[in-house]
Amino acid sequence: MRPLEGLLVLDFSTLLPGPLASLILAEAGADVIKVERPGRGDDMRTYDPKIGDDSANFVMLNRGKQSVVIDLKAPDAAARLQPLLAKADIVVEQFRPGVMDRLGLGYEALRTINPKLIYCSISGWGQTGPKAKVAAHDLNYMAETGVLGLSAGIDGAPVLPPVLAADVAGGALPAVMNILLALRRRDLTGEGAYLDVAMGDNLFAFTYWGLGNGFSGAGWPVPGRELVTGGTPRYQIYRTSDGRYLAAAPLEDKFWENFTRIIELPGQFCASSAEPRAVIAAVSERIGARTAAEWQQVFSGQDVCCSIVVTLEEAVNDPHVAARRLFAHKLQAGGRDLPALPIPLASIFREEASRSVAPTLGASTTALLES
Incomplete structure (x- = not known):
């Protein structure tokens, strides 16, 4: 019933x-x-x-x-x-x-x-x-x-x-x-x-984190500067060499360490004290050196929280979607x-x-x- x-x-x-x-x-x-x-x-x-x-x-x-x-x-x-x-x-x-x-x-x-x-x-x-x-x-x-x-x-x-x-x-x-x-x-x-x-x-409710920032006195959020609005290299969209995009969200340290190791990011950009914009630029250079398919293969099976940005048609035809019926x-x-x-x-x-x-x-x- x-x-x-x-x-x-x-x-x-x-x-x-x-x-x-x-x-x-x-x-x-x-x-x-x-x-x-x-x-x-x-x-x-x-x-x-x-x-x-x-x-x-x-x-x-x-x-x-x-x-x-x-x-x-x-x-x-x-x-x-x-x-x-x-x-x-x-x-x-x-x-x-x-x-x-x-x-x-x-x-x-x-x-x-x-x-x-x-x-x-x-x-x-x-x-x-x-x-x-x-x-x-x-x-x-x-x-x-x-x-x-x-x-x-x-x-x-x-x-x-x-x-x-x-x-x-x-x-x-x-x-x-x-x-x-x-x-x-x-x-x-x-x-x-x-x-x-x-x-x-x-x-x-979608802006719970921004409300928390503002109401707590920490400052109201600014686009492009916050954790989920582009202010960190750990939550970004990077362009690949073939004009596609990688959605990278290795927020936690364990994911970030895996990510930086796999893309062979120079050490000075891996530390938490590194200037975010400089790190974003460095990561962009590394991701831009390979195609989306190459990065998908490199990241396959790795704990890095990275995804290739796909079309709606590609998403509908994903084997996982089929398996979930x-x-x-x-x-x-x-x-x-x-x-x-x-x-x-x-x-x-x-x-x-x-x-x-x-x-x-x-x-x-x-x-x-x-x-």
Whole structure:
């Protein structure tokens, strides 16, 4: 039995944070009903590239769910949804604060018909505070929480992150965690809960070390000068002779000693008292003398915490990934099987051989709203 079997989730969210959260709940056994607007549905459906009628993004994030179409601004929308709302265990929404209240679908309205409801609101800046209704995206959250400011390229400008950390690690994953905690509390007390999940709030955990520096009086971190921002030769990215890169993180002395010995770094640069920039330059010269493949062979089997920077395609095809069966789960889209998005859910909580599909827009409207 999957642990969330028998639970009903109504998901009013779009794009990434809410849909990823409800995907994890669905994989753990919950019945997820995606509530979409008429005509267009979730904006993610229209993105490129397409797999069949919908985007690859949409089918990756919405497999195993049902879809109902309803105009939430219609006068009878709340009444039509009431039978589902009355028996739902969880509601997920990520509108701007106040929108669901105006639609008659806010927590206070719904708790009167369903006191055990767990209602999760995912937003950028939370339900209260001066920024609560400010429009933003992932890059903005990272910019305004100091995360982006700690990254710097060669020219000193912040580096554009390739991952949507705020949406995933600041929104979707905290939403799931708090929903599960609320379910546990409901088991003990019978009470529902309102959950205010703010992506901006949750990004600060990523900078725990910088906060420790600042709050302790040791000084606020500066990009390019700290342990994990480029201030040490023991945590750097070095260019190889063939234009690839080595990610070197031999932080502890035992790894650093192995690393410097293997690359034959001159002794004056191995001591802890050596000037960091001079050491970085010396290591760069040594690493730049060989190709990525040569360094990979040299470091193979050694305790040095060094990795060649690979492409996403290379990473997907890594033998370790295959051995872990990370892409063993499949989804069906466009008439073919595709690897499903790996999600952080232990294998014991999901079906091993599942083949799931993303819902066509409004496929379950008649069955769920008009029957």
